[in-house]
Amino acid sequence: DVQLQASGGGLVQAGGSLRLSCAASGFRFDDYAIGWFRQAPGKEREGVSCIKSNDGSTYYADSVKGRFTIASDDAKNMVYLQMNSLKPEDTGVYYCAALADILWDASTWRTSWSPFGYYGQGTQVTVSS
Numbered sequence: 001d002v003q004l005q006a007s008g009g010g011l012v013q014a015g016g017s018l019r020l021s022c023a024a025s026g027f028r029f030d031d032y033a034i035g036w037f038r039q040a041p042g043k044e045r046e047g048v049s050c051i052k053s054n055d056g057s058t059y060y061a062d063s064v065k066g067r068f069t070i071a072s073d074d075a076k077n078m079v080y081l082q083m084n085s086l087k088p089e090d091t092g093v094y095y096c097a098a099l100a101d102i103l104w105d106a107s108t109w110r111t112s113w114s115p116f117g118y119y120g121q122g123t124q125v126t127v128s129s
Contacts (some may be wrong), residue, residue: 002026004098004120011126012086018125020081022096027118029053033104033112034072034079039122040092047082047110054101059109064090073128077128093122 007021024034035050049060049070058070068084079096099117113119 002094002096002098003116004118005010006094006120006123009123009125011128014086014088014127014129017082017084018086018129020023020083020094020096020123020125022079022081022120024077024079024096024098027098029074029077031102032098033109034110035076035081035097036070036081036112037095037097037119038090038092038125039095041088043092045095045112052101052104059106061110076092077093083125086125088129091125091127094125095122096120098101099125102105 003025005023010053013019030053033050033052036048037090038048039045045075049068051058051070067085072079097117098121099113103116
C-alpha cells in the first residue's frame with residue numbers, strides 16, 4: 001500500500017523556519033513526483049512545491065519562491081520541505097502527495113492530484129504574527 005507520512009509541523013513566529021519531512025513507501029520512488037500541498041482555513045488545497053524524482057526538477061508556487069526549498073533523499077525515500085521566512089499566510093495543513101510521473105503536468109501540478117494521486121495525512125503549520 002502507498003503510504004506518505006508527513007511530519008515536522010508546528011507553531012512558529014513570522015520570520016521563523018520549519019522543516020517538513022515526508023516518508024514515502026509502497027511505490028517505486030523514481031517513477032513519481034512528490035509534492036507538498038497546503039490547505040488554509042476556508043480555502044481549497046493547493047500545491048506549494050513538488051519534485052520529480054526521475055530528474056530532480058523542482059517546482060514552486062510563486063508565493064513561496066525564494067523562501068521554500070524542496071529536496072529528496074532517494075536512498076531513504078524521503079522528501080523534505082525547508083520553509084524559511086515564514087509568513088502568517090503560510091498557515092495551514094500541509095500534505096505530502098505522490099503522483100506518477102506519467103500523469104504529472106507542469107501546467108496543472110498545483111491543482112488536485114486526485115483521483116490518481118495519493119495524499120498522506122497532514123501536518124499543521126501555524127505562523128503567528
